[in-house]
Amino acid sequence: MDKTLEQQLLCLAHYVRDPAGSAPPEGMEPRRLAIYRRLFYGNIESMLASGFPVLCASLGSADWHRLVQDFYAHYRCQTPLFTELASEFVLYLEQGASDGLKLPQWLSELAHYERVESVLLLSNAQPPVVHPSAGVLDTVLVLSELAWPLAYQWPVCDIGPGHLPKNPLSEPTLLLAQRKDDHKVYFSRLAPLAYAVLASVQQQQWTGRQHLAALAESMGVTLDAVLPSGQALLEQLFLQGVISG
Structure with missing residues (x-):
């Protein structure tokens, strides 16, 4: 891959993950960047909300979105499988999210509890x-x-x-x-x-x-x-x- 193209794609990926902490790629319209951001973040947020409905409702919309944004920006998943995204989210919470979020202490246990049902349902055992x-x-x-x-x-x-x-x-x-x-x-x-x-x-x-x-x-x-x-x-x-x- 051409180095310039690789650098542009990495810059785009960093910005889509964390627009507040990353510089946007040169030459791209802010409107188009916002579309990419909404598309990728919205997909992740929707999947997590469906997997953790009680947690999402208990935090409230503002705190929930701050939590998902922190996960999306800073956590590095160890699998590319969407079916394992919820398990990665539980690991992220167990390891401790960003201190500035001020999350309730019960959060990681509630996430684990909600995840158990999906894991058992999807099990081939x-x-x-x-x-x-x-x-x-x-x-x-x-x-x-x-x-x-x-x-x-x-x-x-x-x-x-x-x-x-x-x-x-x-x-x-x-x-x-x-x-x-x-x-x-x-x-x-x-x-x-x-x-x-x-x-x-x-x-x-x-x-x-x-x-x-x-x-x-x-x-x-x-x-x-x-x-x-x-x-x-x-x-x-x-x-x-x-x-x-």
């Missing part, structure tokens, strides 16, 4: 085959790729334009996101015991008995103390397709 006769205590358990245990400091299920919390909860919000056979994603609340079991299954390739033994040790009780309720919980999760052998 298949639900595990359920074998009701399998003995969960002596089977090495694995977590379904379509079931995600989630823990948040903020009440992500309740955040919206009418409820913008100032402080995190004293207890975490524990959830299970699962795509079921009807190809819909469902969110359900998890008790601390159920979350602890699923987190253990997610991290370790152990039998059901080993998971319950580790849980009992962390609680300072004997295995016998948690075995009846723990076994019943594992069997329930097994039948629901959340875990498998």
